[in-house]
Amino acid sequence: MRPVPTPASATVTQHVYPVRFKSTDSSSPSYQPSVSQRDHSDSVNFPGALNSKFTSTMVFQNPAEKAAMSTYRIMDADGNIVDNTRDPQNAPDQVITTWYRNMLTVSILDIIMFDAQRQGRTSFYMVSAGEEGIAVGTASALEPEDLCFLQYREQGVCLQRGMTVKDFMAQLFANKDDSGRGRNMPVHYGSGKHKIFTISSPLATQIPQASGAAYALKMKRMIDPNVKPSISVCYFGEGAASEGDFHAALNIAATKNCPVVFVCRNNGFAISTASIEQYKGDGIASRGLGYGIDTIRVDGNDIFAVREAMIQARKMALAGNCKPVLIEAMSYRVSHHSTSDDSFAYRAKREVEEWKRRDNPITRLRKWMEKKGLWNEDKEKEARASIRKQILQEFSAAEKMKKPALRYMFEDVYEEMTPDLKAQMKELKRLIETYPKEYDVSPHEDGIKGLNQ
Amino acid sequence: MSTVFRSIVKTALGVVARRSYATQATSARINRKVDYEKTPILYKTEKVARDAYGLGSDGALEWQNLNQAVCNAMHHALKTDDNVILFGEDVAFGGVFRCSKGLADEFGGTRVFNTPLTEQGIAGFGIGCAAQGMKPIAEIQFADYVFPAFDQIVNEAAKFRYREGGVRVVMPRSPSQAKGMLISSILNCNDPVIFMEPKTLYRAAEEFVPRDAFSLPLDKAEILKEGTDLTVISYGQPLYLCSEAIQSLEKEIKGLSIELVDLRAIYPWDRETVLKSVNKTGRAVIVHESMLNAGVGAEMAASIQEGSFLHLEAPVARVTGWDVHPGLVFEKYNIPDVLRIYDTIKRTLNY
Numbered sequence: 001m002r003p004v005p006t007p008a009s010a011t012v013t014q015h016v017y018p019v020r021f022k023s024t025d026s027s028s029p030s031y032q033p034s035v036s037q038r039d040h041s042d043s044v045n046f047p048g049a050l051n052s053k054f055t056s057t058m059v060f061q062n063p064a065e066k067a068a069m070s071t072y073r074i075m076d077a078d079g080n081i082v083d084n085t086r087d088p089q090n091a092p093d094q095v096i097t098t099w100y101r102n103m104l105t106v107s108i109l110d111i112i113m114f115d116a117q118r119q120g121r122t123s124f125y126m127v128s129a130g131e132e133g134i135a136v137g138t139a140s141a142l143e144p145e146d147l148c149f150l151q152y153r154e155q156g157v158c159l160q161r162g163m164t165v166k167d168f169m170a171q172l173f174a175n176k177d178d179s180g181r182g183r184n185m186p187v188h189y190g191s192g193k194h195k196i197f198t199i200s201s202p203l204a205t206q207i208p209q210a211s212g213a214a215y216a217l218k219m220k221r222m223i224d225p226n227v228k229p230s231i232s233v234c235y236f237g238e239g240a241a242s243e244g245d246f247h248a249a250l251n252i253a254a255t256k257n258c259p260v261v262f263v264c265r266n267n268g269f270a271i272s273t274a275s276i277e278q279y280k281g282d283g284i285a286s287r288g289l290g291y292g293i294d295t296i297r298v299d300g301n302d303i304f305a306v307r308e309a310m311i312q313a314r315k316m317a318l319a320g321n322c323k324p325v326l327i328e329a330m331s332y333r334v335s336h337h338s339t340s341d342d343s344f345a346y347r348a349k350r351e352v353e354e355w356k357r358r359d360n361p362i363t364r365l366r367k368w369m370e371k372k373g374l375w376n377e378d379k380e381k382e383a384r385a386s387i388r389k390q391i392l393q394e395f396s397a398a399e400k401m402k403k404p405a406l407r408y409m410f411e412d413v414y415e416e417m418t419p420d421l422k423a424q425m426k427e428l429k430r431l432i433e434t435y436p437k438e439y440d441v442s443p444h445e446d447g448i449k450g451l452n453q
Numbered sequence: 454m455s456t457v458f459r460s461i462v463k464t465a466l467g468v469v470a471r472r473s474y475a476t477q478a479t480s481a482r483i484n485r486k487v488d489y490e491k492t493p494i495l496y497k498t499e500k501v502a503r504d505a506y507g508l509g510s511d512g513a514l515e516w517q518n519l520n521q522a523v524c525n526a527m528h529h530a531l532k533t534d535d536n537v538i539l540f541g542e543d544v545a546f547g548g549v550f551r552c553s554k555g556l557a558d559e560f561g562g563t564r565v566f567n568t569p570l571t572e573q574g575i576a577g578f579g580i581g582c583a584a585q586g587m588k589p590i591a592e593i594q595f596a597d598y599v600f601p602a603f604d605q606i607v608n609e610a611a612k613f614r615y616r617e618g619g620v621r622v623v624m625p626r627s628p629s630q631a632k633g634m635l636i637s638s639i640l641n642c643n644d645p646v647i648f649m650e651p652k653t654l655y656r657a658a659e660e661f662v663p664r665d666a667f668s669l670p671l672d673k674a675e676i677l678k679e680g681t682d683l684t685v686i687s688y689g690q691p692l693y694l695c696s697e698a699i700q701s702l703e704k705e706i707k708g709l710s711i712e713l714v715d716l717r718a719i720y721p722w723d724r725e726t727v728l729k730s731v732n733k734t735g736r737a738v739i740v741h742e743s744m745l746n747a748g749v750g751a752e753m754a755a756s757i758q759e760g761s762f763l764h765l766e767a768p769v770a771r772v773t774g775w776d777v778h779p780g781l782v783f784e785k786y787n788i789p790d791v792l793r794i795y796d797t798i799k800r801t802l803n804y
Binding site: 181185272420 | 474477478479481482483542543545546549567569570571573574600745775776777778780782783792796
């Protein structure tokens with residue numbers, strides 16, 4: 001309540017209640033009455049904790065004393081179904097086989113590209129060994145219109161969504177077919193067609209964006225009810241969940257009822273930082289509760305559990321007025337952080353070998369498939385051979401292709417190239433033409449003509 | 454309060470012939486890759502190193518690269534003052550660039566430790582420690598990731614003491630410079646310092662470094678090479694390219710003599726040294742990697758035309774990144790190269 005300056009003709013300063021927000025209008029549905037505390041009531045009326053009851057026992061809640069959130073799984077490490085209430089076969093055998101082949105493709109692509117970096121044929125790569133199940137499993141539960149926001153270790157999502165090995169290679173080699181025009185480092189995939197927002201390096205920046213995009217999806221449907229209900233899905237690691245953006249994103253998603261499913265890949269490491277140094281609480285799942293978000297923790301190596309959780313999460317996100325959901329998928333980062341990392345500098349090689357050998361999403365599904373008679377050693381050999389051959393073919397072709405034209409250095413900074421940028425493009429052309437021996441523009445499509453305006 | 458934010462600056466990939474994705478034109482005569490073994494900017498003989506740092510003929514030296522020199526400086530700081538602590542992402546195992554190798558082992562996990570993954574947290578935490586009398590070294594792993602920390606740096610660290618600007622930004626060109634400047638930043642400076650380390654130079658730049666601890670000023674530019682006809686001002690890795698361009702030109706044009714200045718202190722910067730140089734030569738070329746529009750060079754050019762107007766024989770030129778985001782596949786056309794520096798100097802001389 002503040003005095004409002006009045007015109008000179010008035011003689012008395014008026015006190016005006018500023019009715020700026022609908023929520024102070026008691027007829028608005030979002031308005032919460034803040035009636036002061038009634039005497040002898042056992043319920044708290046403070047607006048910040050309306051569901052709380054009074055107690056006269058002083059207790060500090062100690063999170064370490066609470067049981068950790070359980071980890072949902074359908075299939076154990078040997079490929080046996082342990083949850084019989086959900087039928088993992090809400091997909092035909094052929095589809096399940098496709099998931100398997102996709103995981104295999106990711107795993108073989110990863111090995112080939114890692115080696116390519118070591119040979120100097122590409123500058124950088126990130127392997128997702130051990131985490132293929134989380135990516136392929138969650139993506140298998142999505143609709144084509146759902147939006148995907150990735151971090152950098154979810155190539156399985158890209159493949160499951162329909163990106164091809166050729167698409168991958170175009171980005172990895174930054175050639176003229178890259179929809180990202182070679183502007184990003186390897187593994188920074190993006191695809192408008194497959195609704196995968198281009199990956200950016202800073203961590204967790206995608207999380208509030210996913211909340212916002214989900215809100216937009218909801219609004220578009222309010223404007224046009226014929227629009228198909230869709231969600232946004234956001235992937236990030238347990239390390240990225242330490243960033244401020246994570247907290248901002250979950251809080252906004254919850255308060256604004258955004259249809260977003262957050263998928264945290266908790267793989268135990270953020271470069272060299274083990275999760276014991278990353279947080280003190282019960283993983284990332286416990287944070288969801290803090291923000292008022294429905295949360296589940298799943299066994300990330302169990303592709304069925306991951307998929308089922310996403311199917312259910314999607315339904316929950318779209319029901320009624322919509323809401324966010326958090327899935328924390330537990331796994332182990334078998335790979336080094338990236339080609340710039342040697343993880344044996346901070347963890348025992350034996351630990352990694354144990355995880356590789358004992359349990360990973362690919363061997364688990366394979367065991368299940370073999371028990372069902374859907375797969376065998378011959379099929380495995382054939383699949384690996386044909387996948388490898390296809391990848392190497394695309395690799396070879398992509399490596400030889402021209403790079404994007406030089407004009408793409410100046411385009412897309414803004415929608416329209418500014419006069420300054422046009423002048424700079426002209427200046428670069430002049431330099432290259434003045435000193436033709438000092439530059440080799442032949443790797444770029446159109447060569448020097450790529451700078452024509 | 455003092456806090457040193459160490460940030461690893463992203464610069465052009467050091468080009469190695471075997472990397473097929475980043476090759477130079479084989480016919481290039483001027484635009485060749487920097488030969489870090491032969492560059493005069495690094496102190497490759499004991500005599501040159503001793504002379505540069507005023508050491509006697511038996512002054513102790515170490516042969517180090519940039520990450521070793523940075524590690525050495527922090528080691529000295531941790532050993533000398535119990536209030537010094539070092540933290541950031543992945544520093545405990547030695548750091549992604551080996552800058553903190555062995556430090557956690559030697560000084561323990563209470564003084565050298567990993568933080569959770571949060572730059573705003575690292576910066577805020579550092580500011581809090583510093584306000585309470587510690588001398589924290591807060592490492593930001595890549596300069597590109599500093600932005601969540603911007604609020605803490607700009608609104609908090611810079612304004613804590615309420616001094617104009619409040620934060621110092623410095624960039625060493627070499628291992629020996631890094632050692633002296635980092636020791637100064639941690640132990641001798643009571644302002645928060647953002648210490649920027651050019652990533653490419655971590656392994657590529659190797660030279661003799663004084664073994665004993667020493668301090669370098671954080672507010673002075675340095676004349677690397679005296680000259681009379683034109684002043685080139687730069688900082689960080691581009692200095693090596695400037696050196697190559699200058700060598701090419703001085704070989705080509707008999708009697709030509711170009712002065713090379715290492716800014717070292719980006720903010721606040723040493724106007725006095727720069728203006729004195731430009732007043733002498735009458736021509737200035739500023740080189741930096743970040744984009745042209747509103748860059749460091751813009752501020753310097755404005756100050757130079759203010760302070761040296763009547764001495765100028767040509768407009769102040771800037772060789773910088775274009776006004777674009779640095780796209781990977783276009784890197785060598787975007788980041789200023791030897792050729793563009795050479796060409797700009799030539800045109801400024803002929804103005």
